[in-house]
Amino acid sequence: MQVSGFKFARTAILFTMMVLSAQVFAATIKIGAIFAVTGAAAYLGAPEEKTARLFVDNLNKDGGINGTKVELIIKDSAGSAEKALSFAKQLIDENEVVAIIGPTTSGESMAIRDYCNNAKIPLISCAAAETIVEPPLPYVFKTPQKDSYVAKWAFQTMKDTGIQKLAVVASNTGFGSGGKAQLEKYAGDFGITIVLSEQYDPNATDLSSLLTKVKSSGAQALINWSIEPAQSIIAKNMKQMNLNIPLYQSHGFGNIKYVEAAGSAAEGIIFPCGRLLVADLLPDSNVQKKLLQKYNQDYKAAYSEDASTFGGHAYDALLILTTAIKNAKSTAPDKIAAAIEATKNLAGTAGIFNMSATDHNGLGMESISMLTVKNGKFALYEKK
Amino acid sequence: MNQTILAQYLLSGLIYGSIYAVIALGFNIVYNATGIINFAQGEFVMLGGLLTHSLSSVLPLPIAILSSVTITAIVGALMEIIFIRNLGVLVKGDGGKGGVMQLTIMTIGLSILLRELALKVWGEQVQTVPFFTGNESSSLSIGGAHFSPQLLWIMGATALIFLILSVFFKYTLSGQAMRACSASRVGARLCGIRAEVMVTLSFALAAGIGAAAGAVTAPLTQTHYAIGTSLAIKGFTVAVFGGLGNSGGAVAAGFILGIIESFSIIVFPEAFKDIVSIVILLAVLLARPAGLFGSREASRLKEF
Numbered sequence: 001m002q003v004s005g006f007k008f009a010r011t012a013i014l015f016t017m018m019v020l021s022a023q024v025f026a027a028t029i030k031i032g033a034i035f036a037v038t039g040a041a042a043y044l045g046a047p048e049e050k051t052a053r054l055f056v057d058n059l060n061k062d063g064g065i066n067g068t069k070v071e072l073i074i075k076d077s078a079g080s081a082e083k084a085l086s087f088a089k090q091l092i093d094e095n096e097v098v099a100i101i102g103p104t105t106s107g108e109s110m111a112i113r114d115y116c117n118n119a120k121i122p123l124i125s126c127a128a129a130e131t132i133v134e135p136p137l138p139y140v141f142k143t144p145q146k147d148s149y150v151a152k153w154a155f156q157t158m159k160d161t162g163i164q165k166l167a168v169v170a171s172n173t174g175f176g177s178g179g180k181a182q183l184e185k186y187a188g189d190f191g192i193t194i195v196l197s198e199q200y201d202p203n204a205t206d207l208s209s210l211l212t213k214v215k216s217s218g219a220q221a222l223i224n225w226s227i228e229p230a231q232s233i234i235a236k237n238m239k240q241m242n243l244n245i246p247l248y249q250s251h252g253f254g255n256i257k258y259v260e261a262a263g264s265a266a267e268g269i270i271f272p273c274g275r276l277l278v279a280d281l282l283p284d285s286n287v288q289k290k291l292l293q294k295y296n297q298d299y300k301a302a303y304s305e306d307a308s309t310f311g312g313h314a315y316d317a318l319l320i321l322t323t324a325i326k327n328a329k330s331t332a333p334d335k336i337a338a339a340i341e342a343t344k345n346l347a348g349t350a351g352i353f354n355m356s357a358t359d360h361n362g363l364g365m366e367s368i369s370m371l372t373v374k375n376g377k378f379a380l381y382e383k384k
Numbered sequence: 385m386n387q388t389i390l391a392q393y394l395l396s397g398l399i400y401g402s403i404y405a406v407i408a409l410g411f412n413i414v415y416n417a418t419g420i421i422n423f424a425q426g427e428f429v430m431l432g433g434l435l436t437h438s439l440s441s442v443l444p445l446p447i448a449i450l451s452s453v454t455i456t457a458i459v460g461a462l463m464e465i466i467f468i469r470n471l472g473v474l475v476k477g478d479g480g481k482g483g484v485m486q487l488t489i490m491t492i493g494l495s496i497l498l499r500e501l502a503l504k505v506w507g508e509q510v511q512t513v514p515f516f517t518g519n520e521s522s523s524l525s526i527g528g529a530h531f532s533p534q535l536l537w538i539m540g541a542t543a544l545i546f547l548i549l550s551v552f553f554k555y556t557l558s559g560q561a562m563r564a565c566s567a568s569r570v571g572a573r574l575c576g577i578r579a580e581v582m583v584t585l586s587f588a589l590a591a592g593i594g595a596a597a598g599a600v601t602a603p604l605t606q607t608h609y610a611i612g613t614s615l616a617i618k619g620f621t622v623a624v625f626g627g628l629g630n631s632g633g634a635v636a637a638g639f640i641l642g643i644i645e646s647f648s649i650i651v652f653p654e655a656f657k658d659i660v661s662i663v664i665l666l667a668v669l670l671a672r673p674a675g676l677f678g679s680r681e682a683s684r685l686k687e688f
Binding site: 209233 | 396397510511519522529530531601604606610615646647654658
């Protein structure tokens with residue numbers, strides 16, 4: 001009797017748990033998000049977090065996904081890989097999310113990539129480094145354009161303007177190291193020699209001594225690969241010490257705040273980036289134009305600040321994820337992952353996504369344009 | 385390696401040096417009056433920069449700087465009155481100079497508090513302060529090497545702060561009273577000095593100096609809510625390097641370290657800059673535990 005009583009109790013508990021979890025399951029679709037809302041990468045993480053809230057609010061106002069509301073659980077990793085990993089575990093084990101978007105930085109993404117893949121929970125990273133999806137893991141995706149595309153665009157422009165000797169500086173972060181590696185890998189293909197390659201502390205407040213080294217290296221152009229405020233500091237330091245060579249930046253420069261911080265020193269900076277920043281300058285025939293303009297307007301209306309490409313990466317991650325859940329008609333993580341991999345011709349803020357088993361980013365070279373700074377605003381770069 | 389390039393490295397070293405020196409001065413004031421290492425010193429620098437940024441949009445720049453220095457000094461004084469003086473009694477025991485370590489750790493907590501408050505007020509975006517003369521592209525030249533006119537302002541401010549402090553501590557009654565508190569809190573009390581007021585004053589002074597440093601360096605370095613920590617670590621390093629409590633030592637050590645760091649880049653990668661300065665610091669401390677210019681006797685008298 002005792003044994004069967006115990007069995008009965010166990011079955012009853014199990015049954016109740018199943019009913020409860022089924023109810024929770026039916027009530028909302030839980031999506032986890034890990035962003036560096038504070039810390040050195042806050043310039044990326046904060047707009048991502050704001051965008052994600054806005055996206056989900058709008059989605060739920062329109063009835064959610066196939067009539068089910070979405071619940072977004074956001075965790076602030078402050079840019080720390082350790083925190084990102086513990087949040088990923090928490091989201092998967094305690095919150096039982098169906099998928100995770102983020103993290104913000106490449107270092108964090110690399111830290112949680114294997115964990116999410118082993119737990120069979122889809123992860124759509126908002127970080128740039130190519131190694132996140134190279135080689136592709138079944139459950140890991142990313143929305144920003146690949147580093148190598150950005151590097152190739154920059155090199156092509158340099159080649160067109162006759163630059164052969166290049167100095168590379170990058171912040172000492174996952175993003176900086178990833179970019180530096182891509183630059184070193186492809187420079188030869190464009191006949192460009194890297195005469196100096198250095199990394200600096202992401203919290204650097206003055207880089208004039210490093211730039212002195214650049215000056216004495218005889219480089220004809222400088223490319224800086226970082227996401228930190230150092231991007232503006234380098235521009236200012238160069239002008240102040242009269243180092244008059246073209247300054248290229250990575251797509252990390254795609255935030256108007258950096259232009260404002262650098263003031264007149266930002267004029268003429270060249271960088272490869274998505275089209276969000278120049279949405280209004282695009283021809284009407286561009287399939288992304290309407291989406292980009294709407295995102296810009298919605299974001300500005302909600303937060304009274306300009307949208308940045310980083311927020312766009314979170315927008316794309318949610319767009320791809322919610323479209324996949326809609327198409328899969330299921331919230332089973334393996335079905336969602338399969339549906340994400342089947343994404344075709346989906347226009348996002350970064351470009352047109354066409355995923356496949358071998359390409360878990362889905363963007364092509366054409367997703368990038370060369371931009372410059374003109375009169376304190378972003379503009380399309382035109383060769384002089 | 386020609387002379388112009390060497391001069392350019394030297395100028396970079398002067399920029400680093402003056403920033404380090406002016407932050408280290410703030411550490412010394414609080415240390416002299418209380419024996420506490422105030423790790424919120426970097427946050428005063430951050431507050432000075434951000435307040436100047438906000439105020440300069442409505443007030444003329446000089447008034448904006450003066451106001452932000454005043455506001456930060458009040459914040460520093462309040463911080464001491466609320467946390468160190470009143471709550472500090474809980475860890476101090478006899479109300480004397482005990483519990484220095486606990487109070488030092490309390491300042492770390494306060495620095496986190498100030499940082500989070502700044503994040504709420506100013507957000508995570510990078511902010512700037514207008515250049516005092518010219519703009520971000522302005523450049524002066526000495527012997528072919530170029531630098532921003534702001535460097536002259538920073539060096540001038542460092543010199544001015546150093547001078548004012550020297551005069552204050554040597555020749556004014558308040559300054560002498562503050563030094564007396566530092567030598568012996570009980571002794572100072574017996575002479576009729578209100579030690580609590582002197583400690584509050586030292587926090588206000590350190591906060592004001594930190595804010596002035598923040599305002600004058602912000603055009604070059606930019607500022608945001610999280611800039612304080614790394615500045616505080618560097619400033620603290622320099623203060624120890626020069627001999628804790630020694631203002632002249634702090635200024636000299638700041639420039640020495642700044643220039644060494646700058647020239648180290650010729651040989652080592654930029655990423656090794658901090659390693660170079662830490663190795664030098666360790667070497668100096670092993671040979672001279674009281675710092676380059678600190679006296680051994682004085683350091684032995686301190687609490688730790």
